[in-house]
Amino acid sequence: MPELPEVETVRRGLAPAMMNVQIDRVEQRRLDLRFPLPPNFSARLSGQTIRDLRRRAKYLIAEMSNGESLVMHLGMSGSFRVDTHKPGLFHHRRQHAAAHDHIVFHLSTGMRITYNDPRRFGFMMLIPTPELNTHPYFAKLGVEPLSKDLDANFLAQAFQSKKTSIKSALLDQYLIAGLGNIYVCEALFEARLSPLAVAGDLVSITGAPSKKLMCLPPAIKDVLQRALLAGGSSLRDHRQTNGALGYFQHHFKVYDREGSACRRSACSGIISRIRQAGRSTFYCPRCQK
DNA sequence: ACACTATCCTGCAGGC
């Protein structure tokens, strides 16, 4: 599920509860998610104070007071829930763990942060904070799409002589870090670009971005920003940390709209679904060229 | 260098 807008929504929900708060203990309800959890996971986190909670691409990074950082990835179905544990009260209503609640952080404030992940494609790692930038998971990551690093000149340089489709190129986390299947489809629609276009064909021989490519960075930023305002997209698993749904799925122009009418005014196209690199692509063949 | 596939895992929708 979680692409940049969902991960950032989660970060904004977690930050008030976690920032400058101590972790009392960590309840580890399984030994592994996608990978085995780090050795002594609970012990290494217990007693630490969370100094910062950042996002890089689709990763959440909680910097601890002991110099280690907890790096978390939500995979396809990961979510966090924040609630308050009230000991003594409501004794008759024991707070049961929900299915797929794998990790619970008990904070000194009485708040609990519960990580739920049905498919367990998510993972958590502990990395010494000074090594984050050189760690294999981060060293090669591409630009943040909402930063000014993402502009037409950057894309021209990134796409030059690339024979892969623009759809696949935008999904490549080593070029742009944080886009996923939904927002790539939506951004290509905004930019009126066919997902089948060859990335390198959008760059002139001199290395300058074509006019079509110039539309893409603003389209990407616009889609991501609107999704952020909506709290992300909830297809099945994504929740804000208070349990609320995101609602950007109601604003999709192409994603999951196969067979429906194109929403661009004066376009009479029908949204198509094709398969690219093993993933569904949704687009309007009439107005995306 | 590139494209495609299978893989990890669970849940759900659709067809019969």
Add this chain to the structure above:
DNA sequence: TGCCTGCAGGATAGTG
């Protein structure tokens, strides 16, 4: 009602 198939927001390893 149930069984089966395919598909899902990600990312990697292996193949040709």
